[in-house]
Amino acid sequence: MCSRFKETMGFALASSGLLGATGSQAEYGLNFVEPAAGVAQEIYDIHMMTMQVSTVLLLIVFGIVFYSLYYHRKSKGFEPDQNFHKSWFGNWSWVIVPVMVLGVDLTIASKADAVLKKVWVVPEGEKLMDVKVTGHQWWWEFDYLDHNIKVESRYIPQEKSEDLYLREVDNRLLLPNNTKVRFLHTSADVLHAFWVPALGFKKDAIPGYVTETWADLDREGVFRGQCAEICGTWHSRMPIVVEVVSQDKFDNWLEEQNQIKVAALAEASAGKTWSKDELMAKGEELYNTKCAACHQVSGLGLPPAFPALKASPIALGPVAAHLDIVLNGKEGTAMQAWGTMNDLEIAAIMTYERNAWDNNTGDVVQPADVKQAR
Amino acid sequence: MSTTTLTHDDAHHHETPTGWRRWLYSTNHKDIGTLYLLFALTMLFLGGASAMVIRAELFMPGIQLVDPDLYNNLVTNHALIMIFGAVMPAAAGLANWMIPMMIGAPDMALPRMNNLSFWILPAAATMLILSFVVPFFPGGGTQINTGWTLYPPLSIQVGMSMDFLIFAIHLLGASSILASINIIVTLLNMRAPGMKLMQMPMFCWTWLVTAFLLILVVPVLAGGVTMLLFDRHFGTSFFDAAGGGDPVLFQHLFWFFGHPEVYILLLPSIGVLSHVIPTFSRKPLFGYNSMVGAMLAVATIGMVVWAHHQYTVGMSLGAVTYFMIGTIIISIPVGLMIFNFIATMWRGAMTFETPMLFAIAIILMFTFGGLSGVMLAVVPADMQYHDSMFVVAHFHYVLMPGAVFGLFAGVFYWLPKWTGHMYDERLGKIFFWTNIVGFNITFFPQHFLGLAGMPRRIIDYNVMFTEFNVLSSFGAMIFGFSHLLLLYIVISTIRGGQKAKARAWEGADGLEWELDSPPTFHTWEVAPTIK
Amino acid sequence: MSAKAQSDDYFIPDPSPWPIVGMFSVFTMLMGVALTINGVGVGKWVIFAGLLLFAFLLYRWFRDVVDESLSNRYNKQVDTSFRMGMFWFIASEVFFFLSFFGALYYIRVIALPWLGGEGYLGSTQELLYPGFEAAWPSHGPGEMGGDFTPMGAWGIPAINTLILLTSGATITWAHWGLKVDNQKQLINGLIATVALGLIFVVLQMYEYGHAYADLNLTLGSGAYGSTFYMLTGFHGFHVTMGAIMLMAILGRSMKKHFSAHNHFAFEAVAWYWHFVDVVWLGLFVFVYWL
Numbered sequence A: 001m002c003s004r005f006k007e008t009m010g011f012a013l014a015s016s017g018l019l020g021a022t023g024s025q026a027e028y029g030l031n032f033v034e035p036a037a038g039v040a041q042e043i044y045d046i047h048m049m050t051m052q053v054s055t056v057l058l059l060i061v062f063g064i065v066f067y068s069l070y071y072h073r074k075s076k077g078f079e080p081d082q083n084f085h086k087s088w089f090g091n092w093s094w095v096i097v098p099v100m101v102l103g104v105d106l107t108i109a110s111k112a113d114a115v116l117k118k119v120w121v122v123p124e125g126e127k128l129m130d131v132k133v134t135g136h137q138w139w140w141e142f143d144y145l146d147h148n149i150k151v152e153s154r155y156i157p158q159e160k161s162e163d164l165y166l167r168e169v170d171n172r173l174l175l176p177n178n179t180k181v182r183f184l185h186t187s188a189d190v191l192h193a194f195w196v197p198a199l200g201f202k203k204d205a206i207p208g209y210v211t212e213t214w215a216d217l218d219r220e221g222v223f224r225g226q227c228a229e230i231c232g233t234w235h236s237r238m239p240i241v242v243e244v245v246s247q248d249k250f251d252n253w254l255e256e257q258n259q260i261k262v263a264a265l266a267e268a269s270a271g272k273t274w275s276k277d278e279l280m281a282k283g284e285e286l287y288n289t290k291c292a293a294c295h296q297v298s299g300l301g302l303p304p305a306f307p308a309l310k311a312s313p314i315a316l317g318p319v320a321a322h323l324d325i326v327l328n329g330k331e332g333t334a335m336q337a338w339g340t341m342n343d344l345e346i347a348a349i350m351t352y353e354r355n356a357w358d359n360n361t362g363d364v365v366q367p368a369d370v371k372q373a374r
Numbered sequence B: 001m002s003t004t005t006l007t008h009d010d011a012h013h014h015e016t017p018t019g020w021r022r023w024l025y026s027t028n029h030k031d032i033g034t035l036y037l038l039f040a041l042t043m044l045f046l047g048g049a050s051a052m053v054i055r056a057e058l059f060m061p062g063i064q065l066v067d068p069d070l071y072n073n074l075v076t077n078h079a080l081i082m083i084f085g086a087v088m089p090a091a092a093g094l095a096n097w098m099i100p101m102m103i104g105a106p107d108m109a110l111p112r113m114n115n116l117s118f119w120i121l122p123a124a125a126t127m128l129i130l131s132f133v134v135p136f137f138p139g140g141g142t143q144i145n146t147g148w149t150l151y152p153p154l155s156i157q158v159g160m161s162m163d164f165l166i167f168a169i170h171l172l173g174a175s176s177i178l179a180s181i182n183i184i185v186t187l188l189n190m191r192a193p194g195m196k197l198m199q200m201p202m203f204c205w206t207w208l209v210t211a212f213l214l215i216l217v218v219p220v221l222a223g224g225v226t227m228l229l230f231d232r233h234f235g236t237s238f239f240d241a242a243g244g245g246d247p248v249l250f251q252h253l254f255w256f257f258g259h260p261e262v263y264i265l266l267l268p269s270i271g272v273l274s275h276v277i278p279t280f281s282r283k284p285l286f287g288y289n290s291m292v293g294a295m296l297a298v299a300t301i302g303m304v305v306w307a308h309h310q311y312t313v314g315m316s317l318g319a320v321t322y323f324m325i326g327t328i329i330i331s332i333p334v335g336l337m338i339f340n341f342i343a344t345m346w347r348g349a350m351t352f353e354t355p356m357l358f359a360i361a362i363i364l365m366f367t368f369g370g371l372s373g374v375m376l377a378v379v380p381a382d383m384q385y386h387d388s389m390f391v392v393a394h395f396h397y398v399l400m401p402g403a404v405f406g407l408f409a410g411v412f413y414w415l416p417k418w419t420g421h422m423y424d425e426r427l428g429k430i431f432f433w434t435n436i437v438g439f440n441i442t443f444f445p446q447h448f449l450g451l452a453g454m455p456r457r458i459i460d461y462n463v464m465f466t467e468f469n470v471l472s473s474f475g476a477m478i479f480g481f482s483h484l485l486l487l488y489i490v491i492s493t494i495r496g497g498q499k500a501k502a503r504a505w506e507g508a509d510g511l512e513w514e515l516d517s518p519p520t521f522h523t524w525e526v527a528p529t530i531k
Numbered sequence C: 001m002s003a004k005a006q007s008d009d010y011f012i013p014d015p016s017p018w019p020i021v022g023m024f025s026v027f028t029m030l031m032g033v034a035l036t037i038n039g040v041g042v043g044k045w046v047i048f049a050g051l052l053l054f055a056f057l058l059y060r061w062f063r064d065v066v067d068e069s070l071s072n073r074y075n076k077q078v079d080t081s082f083r084m085g086m087f088w089f090i091a092s093e094v095f096f097f098l099s100f101f102g103a104l105y106y107i108r109v110i111a112l113p114w115l116g117g118e119g120y121l122g123s124t125q126e127l128l129y130p131g132f133e134a135a136w137p138s139h140g141p142g143e144m145g146g147d148f149t150p151m152g153a154w155g156i157p158a159i160n161t162l163i164l165l166t167s168g169a170t171i172t173w174a175h176w177g178l179k180v181d182n183q184k185q186l187i188n189g190l191i192a193t194v195a196l197g198l199i200f201v202v203l204q205m206y207e208y209g210h211a212y213a214d215l216n217l218t219l220g221s222g223a224y225g226s227t228f229y230m231l232t233g234f235h236g237f238h239v240t241m242g243a244i245m246l247m248a249i250l251g252r253s254m255k256k257h258f259s260a261h262n263h264f265a266f267e268a269v270a271w272y273w274h275f276v277d278v279v280w281l282g283l284f285v286f287v288y289w290l
């Protein structure tokens, strides 16, 4: 007689047992990560608020249902109350219930609305630091618009990153503490989304459009996130690491980057003729960071999505056609235009591609050739 | 049936057609309903098998079983097969079987078209499966790695299999629209004399609203994918900024369909619950009128809140505020429905047969999923939840209880009517418990994964997410295998078992229970009179 | 064809092979299209085979329906079912068109101003397209397809508007004829309607030719070209379908299939024709004029 009830309770126990079991593993992150920016804190609070409201509502529903399951059983001899829906409550519940729910809804909405305004509207009349974030298949480009510095950020393979695999990148997005930063998101190919939980937001990167968000950084530290919009094969390999440092440190870093940039520019525009070995060495390194995600270190690609460059008719064929696809990419495919690299870099990669993996064409592409082709 | 005009034609449409023609050429709502249900069951297993591969891959960090493109291809196919192949056809199958019997009609209003709307489905499924397998043949292009939302420009990069998928969607849409027209016409025109709209059984009401929704939103999806096709092949720039278009436009079109679609999936199950709960509480449905009103409200509001799936695309403050408030407001009518169900149980005399167990589980777990939906609706917080595993947890909590369990409840509830046999109650209960436990172990942990920062649609993840993924995959295996029991129960009930009475359940009420179990090939040839 | 021998039973057709044949024909056609647009040569023949099967199917299916109708097996209730069915079918078509109109609206009101740096999030233009001005008609910042001249409203389009409006009147006139059993008026009205419909299609084709040849306005002309051809093309397709349906009805009228009280098929086609007409008015205003 009571067995049915026991089964029902079994369900309740099983599900609450699950709650308890998972609740004790806090170190794995059961909730949002700790916020690292002004608005992120408020977002965190609103999340906690809705979660608490939901929990209370859930408890009420569970409570009433289980009470009813227990007392209004046929096996307990309960006679159905055929007139329940005709009582005053039955007549008016269609007003009472919506009004009560509306009350809760409005509470949530009004709290949310206040936070929303702050999140959405980039503060005006203040000096914000502008960072342009461009998503690429499958890496990020950070452009410090105020300082004319660009950073390319890619995932680090498992051998090197180990436990931080898919959470660590080669070049982090460095930002100074106690600054308001305006992020300008866009994409070079397909949709991506910039998501660093500690900053409290996520924003889509839409090719051809720019979307904006901002953050009011207030804590030093390393904050990790990753691309949150499906962007093709290696969507899982687009981590983002933001490192918030003191203003001094940031200024030093900027200085360093500037020097590197100047040096690279000088090297590229030196107008010298490079030896094949120099180009091959440079090319290998560049190829392995920039091209290997698709065409693979082995040059074999991942057909049919990504063609092999080893023995590819383009890599073995005329230099001009090869240069063209590297400089201009191919519309409608994941192969993007790489023309943003300088002449030397392109020359090095081309030379590498034409001679590595038994391609042995013997061709040496010089920066001057690239310059001419542009 | 008129006795005056017994012509040759009249005489032979009372024979039961036999052999393969009976099924292929059918114009009988019961046979077509059976076809729909069998098709849906097959698709459930296909979609479920891909879900099992997904979960097996996510069991551990690293890439073990499939490559990333295949993973996303599976995710895409899993979602489309489940939604368009399993849930919608199953709901249409229930509609075909039950609506004419419930309203005292001899058949659906347009029986031949009814058969057409079924037979388009296998064609569509073939297209869908082609889109999955074509890339494995030489020259087949790349795999569909976009997820079921097919957002451009990624979907423009995909090879020819995307075209198969687009045509599959056209076919699925055509099938749904034809089926909906049929259902609307049947409900408006074929009710037994004397049955007013506000006396219609609730399942009929839910389907009436669902069919309206389908007719209004499915064409928009078809239009959206047509534009996608043109962008892919004919040089248009609807979704290309360079030409003045916008990738986000596709998202608007998709979700203008997509959000009402979730209520399309939900409502028929709500209809089933409106019969199951009163039956096993031995008490009429609480708040019939408010139920109808709530449903209409859900459908209307549901049509105008689609952009809550796109909070992160950079809409204006005004727009997101509007979509947020609209979305939160939906909790009012849905809450009223849930409330009515609870009030129906309240002070009833409940027994707990399998359909009722599912119904109770739905009330509890759908509320859970609905509440996480309200959390998602809050824009600032959705900046975090969006496209994370939290969303995956939300929608499986609404889709499984809200749609699939409702259909299970319906199948168990009406199986005696269809087959004439009672299913084995003990097995039914075992199925229920393994199912529910498996379900919760699978999807509950995904909330935490999402909050901790794990995006959806990724094949590979950092070690910090391992524990919950292991738990989730483990639950999925229990959950998956429990469905084999469903298969067993259904087959063995069709083949035999205790004879079912006309009124198979003690508390059941409605015209369908006045017919024999199983009903004769043609029923209600003389319309019943409604008191 | 005795006048009042309708059966009381709701008509349930016998098992019929046509639905499943319909499935095969549509599947074959779509398969053919999928192959063709991906450069598979046999695709065209597959489409052709599908079309043939489809035409055969329509002919046989409707022949069955006509037979049933003529042998008076449809009663009043069945007739109502047909009417409602047609009505809701047209409703779904309305929403199909709405998706294209919606795209036009979105591009003009939201996407272009955004690209042009207006309103909220104005940085798009500043960062990506300095100097780009968003004004309709537009082929976007990428100037897709090169310079083009937009299609004016007061030439062929205005004439076409008149043609369609007139055809709406002629079909109504034919309907009046049918209602009073005036066979001649019915046939003449239908002939006029079909002729007007065909003239419309021919003018439309001419307009497309002109656009491609002289205006450099192509499918590839950015957002303007895309929406222009999509909307007018989809409409033109509907006019063509409507004209074919009208011809079928004309044929049946000549065979005296319709009576003053019983002519659902005629009315269905007339509704459809009016629907196509109304859509055109929307097109004229939003695509050509504004």
Ligand code: HEA
Residues within 6 Å of the ligand: A057, A061, A101, A102, A104, A105, B149, B262, B263, B265, B266, B308, B309, B327, B328, B330, B331, B334, B335, B336, B338, B366, B367, B368, B369, B370, B371, B373, B374, B376, B377, B378, B382, B385, B386, B387, B391, B394, B395, B398, B399, B402, B403
């Ligand atoms: C059957 C399917 C179904 C149903 C019924 C729902 C119901 C709801 N959904 Fe869900 N949803 C999906 C299926 C469904 N959803 C799917 C498939 C996706 C993901 C698609 C994809 O991206 O792939 C999704 C995604 C999704 C998002 C986007 C998340 C994102 O991507 O960022 C949002 C945001 O607002 C949302 C909200 C809601 C809300 C508010 C409801 C409401 O209808 C819920 C209402 C119910 C209740 C609230 C519970 C009962 C009420 C009470 C007990 C009364 C008291 C309650 C209050 C006072 C709050 N859903």
Ligand code: HEA
Residues within 6 Å of the ligand: B044, B045, B046, B047, B048, B049, B051, B052, B054, B055, B075, B076, B078, B079, B080, B082, B083, B087, B146, B147, B148, B149, B392, B396, B399, B400, B403, B404, B442, B456, B457, B458, B459, B476, B477, B479, B480, B481, B483, B484
């Ligand atoms: C009605 C719709 C529906 C249903 C019923 C399901 C059912 C299930 N879903 Fe699905 N799911 C979606 C709709 C649905 N899903 C949608 C819309 C998405 C989003 C897609 C996207 O991102 O684009 C999604 C995405 C999705 C993901 C996220 C993938 C990702 O983002 O990376 C996962 C992962 O856990 C998942 C798991 C499951 C599981 C385990 C089930 C289980 O319930 C399945 C249980 C059923 C069976 C298992 C079938 C029967 C049994 C057998 C076949 C025999 C036994 C076989 C074995 C055990 C091998 N689903």
Ligand code: CUA
Residues within 6 Å of the ligand: A135, A136, A138, A191, A192, A193, A227, A228, A229, A230, A231, A232, A234, A235, A236, A238
């Ligand atoms: Cu970039 Cu996902």
Ligand SMILES: [Cu+2]
Residues within 6 Å of the ligand: B258, B259, B262, B306, B308, B309
């Ligand atoms: Cu939604």
